[in-house]
Amino acid sequence: MNLNQPLVLRSGVTLKNRLIMAPMTVVLSFHDGIVTQEEIQHYGMRSKGLGAVITGTANVTDNGKGWPGELTIATDDAIARLTELSAAIHAGGAKAILQIFHAGRMTSEKTIGEQPVSASSVAAEVPGSEIPRELSENEIEALIEAFGQATRRAIAAGFDGVEIHGANMYLLHQFFSPHSNRRTDHWGGSLEKRMNFPLAVIDRVAQEVAKTSRPFAIGYRLSPVEATVPGIRFEDTLAFVEQLKTKPLDYLHISLKHFTRRANSQAYQEKSELAYIHEAVAGVMPVIGVGGVRTKEDVEALLENADAAAIAQQLLVDPEFPLKVTGEITDDPVSKPFGEAIKDLPMPHPMFKYLEKRYK
Template sequence: MTNYQEPFTFQSGITVKNRLMMPPMTTLQSFYDGTITTDEIHYYAERSQGVGAVITGAANVTDMGKGWPGELCIAHDEDLPGLTNLASAIKAQGAKAFVQIFHAGRMSRLDALNGKQAVSASAVAGQHGDGSQKTATPRAMTSAEIHQTIDAFGQATKRAIEAGFDGVEIHGANQYLLQQFYSPQSNQRTDEYGGDREKRFTFIKQVLDSVFAAVNQYADRPFVVGYRFSPEEFTTPGISLEDTFYLVDQLLQTPLDYLHVSLDKYDRIAQADKYQAKSILAYLHERIAGRKPLVGVGGVRNRKDVAGLLANAEFAAIGQQLLVDPTWVQKLMTGNDSDMVTGDFADAIKYTSFTHPLYQFLVPRY
């Protein structure tokens, strides 16, 4: 089992001081145009003091990729001053700073796109939660738009390097654009980007190629590239765990530094009857077999959870607990477990200092 206090050196050469990460979380603290606020910088700095690495919330790589108002933006050179300040604030606390880059695709809110129709792999509406709520139907991206988006991921990586970040995480999870291209539910294309698993992986492969090309051309120092994915979809058709095994096999053949699985609970069991013997995380860890580090996440609140997660991963990401308990890692490291915030998150957010946009976002969730 992995020791959470051990340092780790990624393939690219970056060393983190421990095996704990802050995962990407939506905070709605940027200005409408994506400009980073002072409040946002303070929020990240406060939670960067104990973890080995911080992964920022999603930053859109194009204006059409914006998912919601208040989101980080890495689509323009004008974003560089704020991004630079954010990277510096995280690194000043001793953590490595990774920025998550993404395109929301059909999950973009109408108010984020100024009324424009969202785009996706195909003109198929998305689903929220249990599927009872659907997004507006997007339009299928043209070949030219696909190529422009692929290039935008490379340009975003260049800006991340220029801003001083230690790495980027490509967001291929949570029903956003890269997942939309891989899913048989959302991708019904008949060109080179649609069809069987191999063809549905084409867009992801080309995004990866664009990101790595930017790293090779512009990085003057070691620079991490990670990839986040969701292991299952609840639609039929949809991404199955076996589809994810294929995806992982392809990702393992790239220069990626780590894989990051998006889970609500680190011990979650798969839907398929064939994979009920152990957790999704355990199956993935077994599949990867040490070829790349795996980041697990979902419901880590105490020391026992850290141990439980790290039985099947190289890194534990702590999200909601850090949200309400910014010094939780320091408490873990010093044995002050009794000071950790416990109880329902609905109660905890009442006693945590949040900006108004973030608080208003959290209340209906909890």
């Protein structure tokens, strides 16, 4: 697939090429989640040469905040500065997509000022995790509505779409997972019932999008497998994909540490998880792959099993990487190993400190 080929989404939103900035946490927002000037600059300088920029997580409610410095879209007060953020992305020539989420049990009382909530009262198997409170039926309905209101605000703020974050152990993932969801009501129990909350969120977001007269995309991000026992198995995800194919989604974004990763099921070892999911989606919607993209060759290899390539850490250390990949800049896309490139950075925000520690 030609990476410079435009990608026309179901909604009518058109990406100029197949390169996308992956959603990454940069902890640059104010304490209340309002966009800072540093955040606007961060996204603006990385929007050139891309088809779209997907922002880091924006919480849809105050108790959905995962960490300090996180974006919020929980109130109308956030719209003004989010409008400036979308404008900065557009100025670079990319479409602007806001990722919306709720952290669920992947937060702390210190962060949100109250006990975290989840599908069930089961702590994550992560050091320091707190036992969450199980959400009531009314609270679940209120959260579904919160995703709808977040979408309304994203539309008002000039974004071209929202990405519903159903991956990486956050709330929608928690409802789908048999580890975090031990319910026996409409929202849990069987595999099919564990799908009900994320599917309801998609439906509510779609209702809000239907009210606007301009093209506006809906994406969904998922993690294909889970290491815990019990946990999400690849067969569960393939069943979920069949349900997602019935929804008015513009794309499916597969969250992976590396785009070549194999599944946790012995029945699916001949190809990567991304390849199996792309095959299962069967062209109903575009599939975005991510994970370990450092060179143009990586982009081309990823696009053998996906319709678009999301770039994460490489964009942090080299904001001009997309321009090099598309040929607008003729320099070698990777002049140094990733770890060495990090050492040359001025470390303008905490994400770089994390990367420096990881790759030193």
